[in-house]
Amino acid sequence: MSGLRARLQAIPTGSYAAAFCIALCATTFYSMKPVFIKLAFGHGASVDAVMAWRMALSLPVFLIIGIRAWRQREEKPKAAQIAEAAGVGILGYYGASYLDVMGLQYVSAQLERLILFCYPALVVLATAFIRRQPISRRTWGALALAYAGLGLLFGHDLQLGGANTLLGTALVFGSAVAYAGYLMLSGRPIASMGSMLFTAIAMSAACLAVLTHAMVFEGAAVSRISWGALGWMAAVAVISTVLAAFLQSEAIARLGAARASIVGSTGPLLTSVAAVFMLGEPFGLFHVAGLSLATAGMVVLSRKRN
Incomplete structure (x- = not known):
């Protein structure tokens, strides 16, 4: 991780192309998460x-990076700033993550990723509301x-899954709302303490919250997991948690929350490709149409700031 940190810091801060690539890598790694989790479910792993295991495998890395980042700062963050970073992390990687993983029990990886794809739109709407700015017709369009693309794929899956699809969709949409809040609230602590230290504090707090939750509700049962499931959870921890979190925070620091969220428009496509080849999920006309409409909406949205 120190090598990754050095490489990121060596990239000129003003380079938009470099910042875009960092955001795209974060999106790619995040996009693999539902596929890895589905594969872990296939090996008998529970939500807890x-x-x-995702957080237990990630926590040591975040602690090491956090200690190093703390030592390198001449001006140490105040207690209130640390508490703010921890609270934001718990919202984004405890609250949002739990809702997401619970929802994945009931919906396909492709629908899950398309629902989470709503978070850039949620950021735009919330930002406009907070700043009391009118939203243009182009943005509404x-x-x-x-949302038409999301509705199309949701309607298709609803016919196949019924009530389970409704429940899963509600859970994942709640995750999207929580993650949008994480993106909007993370800007200030990142600016005050840097992306590396913020991510380490935020993720360490989320890891401790998740582990406490698991021990309270499942106890030692969480340790009983097959080697196959453990392997996929290691992939979630290293690729879709540690690397993705640091890259995402760096992208927010360079691009801002709104632009970084727009880069996530490639996420559903990446997830669909992985889900088809690794999970055997179908990919028909409904998927093509839904993905195309949603992506078109995000592309148009990315050209308009309000």
Whole structure:
């Protein structure tokens, strides 16, 4: 991780192309998460086991990076700043992650990723509301396209899954709302303490919250997991948690929350490709149409700041 940190810091801060690549890598790594988790479910892992092992394998890395980042700062963050970073991390990687993993029990990886794809739109809407700025017709049109695509795929899966699809969709949408809040709230602590230290504090706090939750509700049962499931959870921890979190924070620091969230528009496509080849999920006309509409909406939205 120190090598990754050095490489990121060596990239000129003003380079938009470099910042875009960092955001795209973060999106790619995050996009693999539902596929890895589905594969872990296939090996008998429970929701609490998935979350506990993901965080247990990630926590040592975040602690090491956090200690190094802390020592390198001449001006140490105040207690209130540390508490703010911890609270934001718990919101984004405890609250949002639990809702997401629970929802994945009931919906396909492709629908899950398309639902989470709503978070850039949620960021735009919330930002406009907070700043009391009117939303243009073009922006409303982009949002309509994005949600039409989501609605199309949701309607298709609803016919196949019924009530389970409704429950899973509600859970994952709640995750999208929580993650949008994480993106909006992370800007200030990142600016005050840097992306590396913020991510280490935020993720360490989330890891401890998840592990406490798992021990309270499942106890030692979370340790009983097959080697196959453990392997996929290691992939979630290293690729879709540690690397993705640091890259995402660096992208926010360089691009801002709104632009970084727009880069996530490639996420559903990446997830669909992985889900088809690794999980055997179907990919038909409904998937193509839904993905195309949602992506078109995000592309239009990315060209308009309000």
